[in-house]
Amino acid sequence: MTPEPPPEPGWVRVPTHPPRATFVMLVLLVGVYMAQLGAALVTGEDWVLAWAMRDVSSLSRGELWRLFTATFVHGAWFHILINAYTVYILGREVEQIFGPVRFGLIFILSGFTSAVLGSLLSPLPSLGAGGAISGLIGAEMSFLFRHRGLLGDRSRRALESLLMFASLIVIASLFIRLDVWGLLGGLLGGMVLAGLLGPTWTVITQRPIAPARHPELKVEDRQPLNRNRWLEIVAFILVLSALLSIGLPPHP
Numbered sequence: 001m002t003p004e005p006p007p008e009p010g011w012v013r014v015p016t017h018p019p020r021a022t023f024v025m026l027v028l029l030v031g032v033y034m035a036q037l038g039a040a041l042v043t044g045e046d047w048v049l050a051w052a053m054r055d056v057s058s059l060s061r062g063e064l065w066r067l068f069t070a071t072f073v074h075g076a077w078f079h080i081l082i083n084a085y086t087v088y089i090l091g092r093e094v095e096q097i098f099g100p101v102r103f104g105l106i107f108i109l110s111g112f113t114s115a116v117l118g119s120l121l122s123p124l125p126s127l128g129a130g131g132a133i134s135g136l137i138g139a140e141m142s143f144l145f146r147h148r149g150l151l152g153d154r155s156r157r158a159l160e161s162l163l164m165f166a167s168l169i170v171i172a173s174l175f176i177r178l179d180v181w182g183l184l185g186g187l188l189g190g191m192v193l194a195g196l197l198g199p200t201w202t203v204i205t206q207r208p209i210a211p212a213r214h215p216e217l218k219v220e221d222r223q224p225l226n227r228n229r230w231l232e233i234v235a236f237i238l239v240l241s242a243l244l245s246i247g248l249p250p251h252p
Contacts, residue, residue: 035048036048056123056249067112067115087129093140105233109237110132115185121181135186135190139198141163141190196236200222200223201219
């Protein structure tokens with residue numbers, strides 16, 4: 001009697017979300033840059049940039065809002081163009097998996113993590129959404145690696161694409177001045193945040209479809225964004241804030 005061949009990989013039906021928060025972030029990025037241009041045109045100086053960008057001396061004076069606002073200001077039109085396009089491409093993928101609230105938290109808190117690590121390890125001022133974008137890369141890489149058994153080749157191909165994209169950023173940093181520590185901080189922050197608040201997909205049904213050897217798998221999120229997740233996010237922010245307060249040089 002010929003044994004039955006092993007089941008072939010089935011279709012995975014997963015929960016997805018429309019990319020609304022991605023477009024909100026794009027509107028914010030472009031809107032802030034337009035405000036920068038308007039300020040420079042009216043007053044002769046870009047006071048929006050001066051107020052929002054991150055630099056160690058300002059943080060030492062207690063201007064801690066810069067840890068969040070630096071993500072949204074940019075130094076030139078090509079800077080905002082590259083970052084906005086990357087958010088458009090990458091953000092839609094990440095938000096489809098994580099949903100709008102988680103996406104927004106990962107974007108903003110990865111920018112915060114980028115600002116903290118960059119401020120601790122580099123004296124250079126920094127601005128732009130690069131750290132937040134690195135966080136999106138880290139979050140998606142972490143999610144795909146954790147679900148590689150469920151997603152199979154789809155996970156492998158996506159991981160290869162993300163690694164190639166991250167490699168291009170590293171290569172670019174050899175030729176142009178990039179906040180490498182900030183980018184690394186964003187990447188690590190995104191990975192950690194994906195573990196803290198990212199979805200955990202678990203198979204709940206396996207419905208045969210023709211032919212019967214090709215089942216359709218339906219999954220659901222077993223790690224909702226509940227009270228415990230919010231407490232972990234608060235703890236994440238407090239730990240980074242404590243590290244920053246210890247590592248920043250005192251204001252003269």
